[in-house]
Amino acid sequence: MRFTQLGKSGEQIPVVGMGTWKLGARREAEIEAIREGLRLGMNLIDTAEMYHTEDLVGAAVSGAKGVFLATKVSPNHFRYDDVISACDASLKRLGVKSIDLYQLHWPNSDIPISETIKAMEKLKNDGKIRHIGVSNFSVEEMEEARAAAKSSDIVSNQVEYSPYVRYVEETVVPYCRKNGITVIAYSPLARGALSNTSSITTTTIKRIASRHGCTPAQVALSWLTSKGNVVAIPKAADITHVRENAASPEIGLSPKEAAEIDGLQDDSVTPVASRLNKFTKKTASFWSSLMDKRERLRVKHGI
Numbered sequence: 001m002r003f004t005q006l007g008k009s010g011e012q013i014p015v016v017g018m019g020t021w022k023l024g025a026r027r028e029a030e031i032e033a034i035r036e037g038l039r040l041g042m043n044l045i046d047t048a049e050m051y052h053t054e055d056l057v058g059a060a061v062s063g064a065k066g067v068f069l070a071t072k073v074s075p076n077h078f079r080y081d082d083v084i085s086a087c088d089a090s091l092k093r094l095g096v097k098s099i100d101l102y103q104l105h106w107p108n109s110d111i112p113i114s115e116t117i118k119a120m121e122k123l124k125n126d127g128k129i130r131h132i133g134v135s136n137f138s139v140e141e142m143e144e145a146r147a148a149a150k151s152s153d154i155v156s157n158q159v160e161y162s163p164y165v166r167y168v169e170e171t172v173v174p175y176c177r178k179n180g181i182t183v184i185a186y187s188p189l190a191r192g193a194l195s196n197t198s199s200i201t202t203t204t205i206k207r208i209a210s211r212h213g214c215t216p217a218q219v220a221l222s223w224l225t226s227k228g229n230v231v232a233i234p235k236a237a238d239i240t241h242v243r244e245n246a247a248s249p250e251i252g253l254s255p256k257e258a259a260e261i262d263g264l265q266d267d268s269v270t271p272v273a274s275r276l277n278k279f280t281k282k283t284a285s286f287w288s289s290l291m292d293k294r295e296r297l298r299v300k301h302g303i
């Protein structure tokens with residue numbers, strides 16, 4: 001595994017970590033898959049209070065050393081007191097004393113960012129979190145968050161980024177590179193669309209994969225993580241996928257191959273963020289009712 005610096009923190013994180021959204025259907029096998037990923041150096045694990053996978057992650061990392069845990073507070077919890085209690089609940093579910101990276105899941109324009117950041121800095125000063133990150137933030141929103149921070153900086157912005165979803169290249173990625181902020185690429189495999197069997201995996205990626213004797217998913221991860229300030233967090237419940245993802249940084253694309261993928265575009269994959277960003281202008285009450293509805297459905301269906 002290759003490691004890179006998280007923001008300007010001096011802390012090293014692997015260029016490929018593990019996402020955990022939608023885990024939970026096969027709990028024991030998934031815990032084993034996460035542990036295999038840890039053994040292979042993918043010690044960055046991403047979760048969120050909204051995913052309902054923090055307890056699964058907590059079980060998977062219990063007793064493990066050197067794990068870097070990233071989780072997120074939901075936008076309906078961006079009031080000062082709510083941030084504090086959401087963090088306490090996450091710490092409990094994860095079974096740890098401190099969260100390595102605590103991220104604001106999406107912007108919520110209904111709550112002043114200064115109030116939310118104040119709570120994040122309080123958590124940091126109290127040792128409950130180690131680093132502050134954001135997710136789905138535009139450049140303007142990152143600047144507002146950074147201006148509100150008194151004693152710390154934002155170390156990362158987690159955004160959707162894959163060979164097929166590239167809008168962050170216009171402003172977010174260059175801004176992060178210039179300002180020493182790590183881009184954490186979510187849905188780096190276009191939510192499973194990047195595979196040999198998928199009809200939308202382009203011949204370009206398949207050809208490069210076949211030349212390297214690897215899979216299209218590995219090519220995608222290798223391309224992302226060759227960009228310098230980008231780390232990827234693929235989700236994999238299948239242990240074979242976990243092993244492939246962990247080996248991806250070793251593939252070493254040539255500059256010509258990277259440029260070929262740079263030239264790809266495929267609008268058939270709708271970015272998650274383009275749908276979610278519609279939510280970001282909504283009010284806190286909208287967020288609360290959305291979260292309540294999700295929770296009711298989760299309980300009803302036992303998931």
Ligand SMILES: NC(=O)c1ccc[n+]([C@@H]2O[C@H](COP(=O)([O-])OP(=O)(O)OC[C@H]3O[C@@H](n4cnc5c(N)ncnc54)[C@H](OP(=O)(O)O)[C@@H]3O)[C@@H](O)[C@H]2O)c1
Pocket residue numbers: 018019020021022046047105135136158159185186187188189190191192193194195215217218233234235236237238239240241242244245272
């Ligand atoms: N901040 C946000 O708003 C946000 C939004 C979305 C996602 N995320 C984070 O990003 C993580 C990853 O994104 P995602 O889950 O949306 O999608 P993804 O990682 O792009 O794709 C996951 C899919 O790819 C498959 N896969 C994994 N490794 C593979 C490989 N080597 N070859 C072929 N297929 C492979 C997985 O199958 P198996 O599971 O069967 O192995 C799964 O179906 C999430 O889990 C979450 O932590 C954050």
